[in-house]
């Protein structure tokens with residue numbers, strides 16, 4: 001059967017079961033493509049990444065030695081517009097992971113209606129072991145290595161795991177030096193001084209909480225009476241925790257890469273932030289008990305926000321999760337087997353390509369403001385973001401009910417339909 005051949009085009013047999021991330025992304029794609037009745041030609045095109053660049057590059061370290069790092073930049077699809085997506089610095093970065101993240105960016109941009117395709121980048125490095133000047137050297141050389149792929153009309157990088165506005169500034173400066181003039185629109189998530197947008201650094205967490213608010217309203221959940229657990233306390237998780245607490249939820253547990261903390265009566269998030277600023281981790285905060293990241297996911301709560309890494313909610317723990325609402329601020333935290341278990345248990349899961357789309361949405365706002373050289377107010381940014389998250393929730397919810405599928409498949413159905421439309425109408429070159 002042609003469909004069978006197309007199902008796993010360039011991943012090892014059985015890789016999805018072992019949570020090879022690109023295999024997971026391809027599996028999710030085919031589940032939604034089945035619902036859509038997508039033809040084999042489009043499956044063959046959309047289940048592959050269009051461009052994959054791997055670079056090995058030297059960086060001079062503070063002690064004078066030279067280390068060689070490996071990085072990637074991938075474009076999954078550029079049918080709807082320039083590729084868009086962040087780049088991460090993490091010791092576990094692989095090409096398969098970057099490909100999955102690039103594919104998810106295509107669907108993410110499509111599901112909230114942004115005029116972009118999907119891209120992603122990453123360098124295999126633990127940045128916590130590097131000094132600031134080493135990170136600057138690494139960023140500048142990585143930018144130079146991928147410079148042929150990026151540009152304001154080609155591919156616009158942004159922050160992701162362990163990358164931040166300062167790193168975006170170095171990327172922007174390096175790219176601009178190569179071009180010979182300043183190109184602020186080559187990157188989003190920049191510092192405000194360089195043309196960053198107000199509200200961008202909070203956007204992923206804020207968009208996620210807008211999504212939760214709308215979902216809770218639709219299911220008659222009173223947020224004031226809820227308890228929330230947040231896994232991850234970085235760009236997305238720390239903001240989501242603060243904003244859901246502002247809405248009246250009791251945040252009972254948070255974590256970072258070193259572990260979590262739990263207090264069933266609620267955490268004082270300002271004090272937790274101060275503790276983390278002082279010690280480098282939330283772990284050891286006095287007014288709570290320490291828990292592992294595995295224990296954290298199954299703590300008693302109503303709302304769970306995975307805001308850390310991939311493959312956290314799996315077949316092994318999905319049955320033990322007590323939350324009835326899960327909002328994926330991270331990319332890829334849930335495996336396809338876990339999706340099914342949660343759906344069968346009646347848990348409402350807001351999938352990553354929708355729940356964390358606030359980040360790329362405000363990146364889009366930043367790009368538009370940059371191209372027009374016309375900054376918006378914080379209120380304009382927040383209200384336009386709210387509007388997009390609310391409308392997207394209802395569109396996905398309606399599709400989920402129409403096809404009797406979970407929200408991830410529904411979001412993918414909408415996204416794939418849109419991107420397939422570009423391919424069909426544009427036609428195949430030459």
Ligand code: GLU
Nearest residue numbers: 085086158160359360363
């Ligand atoms: N890294 C973020 C994501 O995964 C933001 C991407 C962007 O703003 O381009 O959605």
